[in-house]
Amino acid sequence: MTDTERLLAVLREDAARIDAAMREDLQSLAPTVDNLLLEVLEYSLFNGGKRIRPLLVVIAARLSGRDDDEVYQLAKAFEYLHAATLLHDDVIDNAETRRGKPSVNKQYGLVTAILTGDFLHARSMAIVGQIGGRDALALFSGAATGMVDGEFMQLRNAGIYNLSESDYHDVIIGKTGMLIAAACEIGVVCAGGGALERRAMCVYGTELGCAFQMIDDLLDYQGDANKTGKSVGNDLAEGKMTLPLILALHQADQKDRERLLAILADDSARRHAFDEVYNLIDKYGGFTGTRKRAENSISIAVKQLEIFTERVSLQDVAVLQGLAEYVLRREK
Amino acid sequence: MTDTERLLAVLREDAARIDAAMREDLQSLAPTVDNLLLEVLEYSLFNGGKRIRPLLVVIAARLSGRDDDEVYQLAKAFEYLHAATLLHDDVIDNAETRRGKPSVNKQYGLVTAILTGDFLHARSMAIVGQIGGRDALALFSGAATGMVDGEFMQLRNAGIYNLSESDYHDVIIGKTGMLIAAACEIGVVCAGGGALERRAMCVYGTELGCAFQMIDDLLDYQGDANKTGKSVGNDLAEGKMTLPLILALHQADQKDRERLLAILADDSARRHAFDEVYNLIDKYGGFTGTRKRAENSISIAVKQLEIFTERVSLQDVAVLQGLAEYVLRREK
Numbered sequence: 001m002t003d004t005e006r007l008l009a010v011l012r013e014d015a016a017r018i019d020a021a022m023r024e025d026l027q028s029l030a031p032t033v034d035n036l037l038l039e040v041l042e043y044s045l046f047n048g049g050k051r052i053r054p055l056l057v058v059i060a061a062r063l064s065g066r067d068d069d070e071v072y073q074l075a076k077a078f079e080y081l082h083a084a085t086l087l088h089d090d091v092i093d094n095a096e097t098r099r100g101k102p103s104v105n106k107q108y109g110l111v112t113a114i115l116t117g118d119f120l121h122a123r124s125m126a127i128v129g130q131i132g133g134r135d136a137l138a139l140f141s142g143a144a145t146g147m148v149d150g151e152f153m154q155l156r157n158a159g160i161y162n163l164s165e166s167d168y169h170d171v172i173i174g175k176t177g178m179l180i181a182a183a184c185e186i187g188v189v190c191a192g193g194g195a196l197e198r199r200a201m202c203v204y205g206t207e208l209g210c211a212f213q214m215i216d217d218l219l220d221y222q223g224d225a226n227k228t229g230k231s232v233g234n235d236l237a238e239g240k241m242t243l244p245l246i247l248a249l250h251q252a253d254q255k256d257r258e259r260l261l262a263i264l265a266d267d268s269a270r271r272h273a274f275d276e277v278y279n280l281i282d283k284y285g286g287f288t289g290t291r292k293r294a295e296n297s298i299s300i301a302v303k304q305l306e307i308f309t310e311r312v313s314l315q316d317v318a319v320l321q322g323l324a325e326y327v328l329r330r331e332k
Numbered sequence: 333m334t335d336t337e338r339l340l341a342v343l344r345e346d347a348a349r350i351d352a353a354m355r356e357d358l359q360s361l362a363p364t365v366d367n368l369l370l371e372v373l374e375y376s377l378f379n380g381g382k383r384i385r386p387l388l389v390v391i392a393a394r395l396s397g398r399d400d401d402e403v404y405q406l407a408k409a410f411e412y413l414h415a416a417t418l419l420h421d422d423v424i425d426n427a428e429t430r431r432g433k434p435s436v437n438k439q440y441g442l443v444t445a446i447l448t449g450d451f452l453h454a455r456s457m458a459i460v461g462q463i464g465g466r467d468a469l470a471l472f473s474g475a476a477t478g479m480v481d482g483e484f485m486q487l488r489n490a491g492i493y494n495l496s497e498s499d500y501h502d503v504i505i506g507k508t509g510m511l512i513a514a515a516c517e518i519g520v521v522c523a524g525g526g527a528l529e530r531r532a533m534c535v536y537g538t539e540l541g542c543a544f545q546m547i548d549d550l551l552d553y554q555g556d557a558n559k560t561g562k563s564v565g566n567d568l569a570e571g572k573m574t575l576p577l578i579l580a581l582h583q584a585d586q587k588d589r590e591r592l593l594a595i596l597a598d599d600s601a602r603r604h605a606f607d608e609v610y611n612l613i614d615k616y617g618g619f620t621g622t623r624k625r626a627e628n629s630i631s632i633a634v635k636q637l638e639i640f641t642e643r644v645s646l647q648d649v650a651v652l653q654g655l656a657e658y659v660l661r662r663e664k
Contacts, residue, residue: 034484126473141458152366
C-alpha cells in the first residue's frame with residue numbers, strides 16, 4: 001500500500017460510517033414524512049459525493065480526542081447543508097445535471113428542489129443544535145449565512161472587471177471557506193478541544209477551502225475535460241472574474257488589458273476567444289500566480305497541524321496533510 | 333376604548349418592540365453583509381405583516397412569567413422563518429405580488445428571493461439556538477421541516493379528489509399549525525414554564541393555526557374582494573382540495589358528486605363554474621361544516637387558557653382569547 005492508498009482507505013471507512021448515519025436518519029424519518037420527499041432526499045444525498053465536509057468534522061474531532069458514533073451523527077449535518085446549497089444552486093443556475101445525473105430541479109422540478117433544500121437546511125440546523133450545542137450552532141449557522149452573503153457579493157461583482165484580489169478572496173471565503181472551516185472547528189468543539197485547537201482547525205479549513213476554490217478556477221481554464229467531466233471555459237463564458245483573470249488584468253500592459261476588457265464586455269467574444277484569453281492570462285502569469293497562492297494557502301493550512309503532532313493520532317494529522325496536498329494535485 | 337381596541341393597543345406595543353428588535357438586528361448586520369442583501373431583507377421583513385407568530389411568543393412567555401428584552405429578540409426569529417417561507421412560496425407560485433407590493437422574486441429576481449430566504453432561514457435557527465436553547469431549537473426546526481412536509485403532502489394530494497378530512501388536517505397542521513404551535517410553546521419554554529403549560533400552549537397554537545387556515549379556505553369562496561384584496565375562487569381554479577369542497581363531496585348524492593368531480597377534473601370548468609360549485613358546496617353544508625370545525629378548534633384553543641387564569645396577566649389571557657375569536661370573525 002502506498003501512503004496515498006492508506007490515506008484513502010482511512011477516509012473510505014469514515015465515509016462509510018457517515019453514509020450509514022445518513023441512511024439511519026432517513027430511515028427514522030420514513031414513517032412520518034412524505035414518500036416523494038424521502039425519495040428526493042435519497043436522490044440528492046447519495047449521488048457520489050466525496051463527503052469532504054463531514055470527514056473533516058470526524059477527523060478534527062478525533063484529533064481532539066473524540067471518536068464515537070455521535071460524532072458521525074453530527075458530521076452528517078454538514079453533508080445535509082452542503083446538499084441543500086447544491087439543490088438551491090442548481091435551481092438558480094437552472095443546471096441540467098449534478099455529478100452526471102439529472103439535477104433534482106430537472107428530475108423532480110423546481111418546487112421539489114427548493115423544498116427539499118429547505119428541509120435539509122432545517123434538519124442540519126436541528127442536528128448541530130442538538131448534538132453540537134450552542135457554540136457549534138453559532139459557527140454552523142454563521143457559515144450558512146456567510147455562504148448566502150458570498151453569493152450576493154458574487155452577484156454584485158458580476159460585470160465588475162477591475163475586481164481586486166481582496167474582493168475575490170471575500171467571495172471564496174464566504175462561498176467555500178466558511179463551511180469547511182466550520183466543519184473543522186466544530187469537530188474540535190464537539191470533542192471539547194481548547195481555543196488553540198479551535199483556531200488552528202479554523203485556519204486549516206479556511207485555507208483548505210480557499211485553495212480548493214483557486215484550483216477549481218485553474219481547472220476551469222486548464223482542466224482535462226476527460227478527467228473533470230466538464231468542458232473548460234465556463235467561467236470565462238459567464239464573465240466570472242476568477243483569480244487567474246484578475247491577476248492577469250492587474251499585470252497586463254495597457255493594450256492587452258484593453259483587449260481583455262473588450263472580450264469580457266462582449267457576450268459572444270467571451271464564448272469564442274477562449275484561446276486568446278488563455279494565452280494572455282498565461283503571458284501575465286495568471287495561472288502560475290493562482291497556483292502559487294493556492295500553494296501558499298495549503299502551506300499555511302498544513303502549518304496549523306503542528307500543534308497536533310504530539311498527539312496519538314498521527315495518522316489523522318497525516319490524513320489532513322494528505323487532503324491538503326491532494327487539493328493541489330487534483331485534476332478534477 | 334372597547335375591549336377590542338384595548339387588545340389591539342396591547343398588541344401594537346408588543347409588535348413595535350418586535351419590529352425594533354428586527355431593525356436592531358439588521359443594523360448589526362449592516363457593516364458585514366452585502367448591501368443588496370440588506371435591502372432585500374428590509375423589503376421582505378417590513379411589508380405590513382401582522383407579526384402574529386412573534387406576538388404569540390411574547391404573550392406566551394409573559395403568561396409563563398417572563399417579559400424582558402431577550403424574549404423579543406427570540407420572537408423575531410419566528411418572523412424571519414415565516415418571511416423565509418413566504419419568499420420561497422412566492423418563487424414556487426411565481427407570485428406577482430405580496431401584500432400589495434411586487435413580490436421579491438418579481439422586484440429583485442428569483443436568485444435573490446431564494447438566497448434571501450436561505451439567509452433568513454439560517455439566521456432564524458441561529459437566534460433560536462442561541463437564545464432559546466436546545467428544546468426550543470428542536471421545536472422550531474421541527475416546525476420548519478414540518479412545513480416542508482406539509483407542502484409535499486399538498487403536492488401529492490393535488491388531483492386527488494376523494495381526499496379525507498384527515499388528509500386535509502395533516503396538510504394544514506404541517507403548513508400552518510406547527511409553526512404557530514411552536515411559537516406558543518417556545519414562549520413557555522423560554523420562560524421556564526412547565527410541561528402542563530407547554531402542552532396547553534402547543535394545543536392552543538395548533539388549533540388556532542388550523543382554524544386560521546379553515547377560515548382562509550372559507551374566504552377563498554366567500555370573501556369580499558374589497559376586504560381581502562384577493563378575488564374569490566383561486567383555490568377552485570387551482571384544483572386545491574380545501575375543506576368546504578371536501579365536506580361537500582362527502583355529503584353529495586351521486587349525481588352532484590359526479591358533477592363536482594367532472595368540474596374538478598377539467599381545467600377550464602374549474603375557472604368558469606365557480607357559482608355552480610359554490611351552490612353545490614352550500615347545498616351540502618360545506619361552508620357551515622367548515623365554520624363549525626373552525627369554531628370547534630377555537631373553543632378547544634380557548635379552553636387551554638384556563639390553566640393560566642390564576643396568573644397575574646389576565647390581560648394576556650384575554651389577548652389570546654381575543655386573537656382566537658378574531659380568527660373566526662376576520663374578513664381578510
